[in-house]
Amino acid sequence: MKQLILKKITQNKRAYYEYFIEKKIEAGIVLLGWEVKSARSNMVTIDNSYISFDNKEAYIYNSIFQTNITQFYNEVYNSARIRKLLLKKNELLFLMETVKQRGYTIVVLDLYWRNSWIKINIGIAKGKKKYDKRNVIDTHKWKKEKVHILKYVK
Numbered sequence: 001m002k003q004l005i006l007k008k009i010t011q012n013k014r015a016y017y018e019y020f021i022e023k024k025i026e027a028g029i030v031l032l033g034w035e036v037k038s039a040r041s042n043m044v045t046i047d048n049s050y051i052s053f054d055n056k057e058a059y060i061y062n063s064i065f066q067t068n069i070t071q072f073y074n075e076v077y078n079s080a081r082i083r084k085l086l087l088k089k090n091e092l093l094f095l096m097e098t099v100k101q102r103g104y105t106i107v108v109l110d111l112y113w114r115n116s117w118i119k120i121n122i123g124i125a126k127g128k129k130k131y132d133k134r135n136v137i138d139t140h141k142w143k144k145e146k147v148h149i150l151k152y153v154k
Contacts (some may be wrong), residue, residue: 011046011110017133019107019125025095029111029120035065037112039118049108051085053096056087060108060120070109075104084085085120087136098124 015021031039038044043066051060060083087095098104109121128136 004099006111007113009039009042009111009118010046012046012049014047015107015123017124017128017136018038019105019123019127020132021107021109021123021125023124024109025087025091025122025124027091027120029060029118030084030086031065031118036118037067039113044111046111047081049141051095051108052093053092053099056092056096058087058092058095060085063108063111068073091149095122095124103127115130143152 045064045066049060049063051058053059062080063083064080095106099106101127103129105125107123107125109123111118111120113119
């Protein structure tokens with residue numbers, strides 16, 4: 001029985017603050033060799049990333065893979081290039097239908113290793129209003145305060 005190994009590369013914490021995440025979907029991502037090397041050294045930024053559709057295929061925009069590789073070769077390293085997502089047909093159709101609905105968007109949540117493959121977690125999200133964000137902050141503060149109170153009451 002093969003053991004499942006997950007190692008997080010990067011996480012988009014801002015997405016959890018800005019949106020209500022209603023469903024998460026795991027997808028593969030098409031990367032070049034130097035991008036895998038930058039993922040191994042955790043030099044990836046997905047904070048401003050978004051997903052769009054073209055010809056019934058999903059693409060990720062604005063994900064930045066930084067490189068410190070000196071250019072020995074004649075290749076051009078475009079750190080913010082468009083990358084294709086690998087999804088099943090039914091997942092792709094579901095995502096396309098959901099985006100057509102009012103108020104929904106697809107955001108990148110995190111990038112991680114699953115055994116020897118780099119996977120991306122995307123979420124179907126609905127935007128939060130300002131008062132929703134304040135409520136989340138208040139509940140986090142209350143949870144911390146409650147733990148502090150219970151610690152000293154005993």
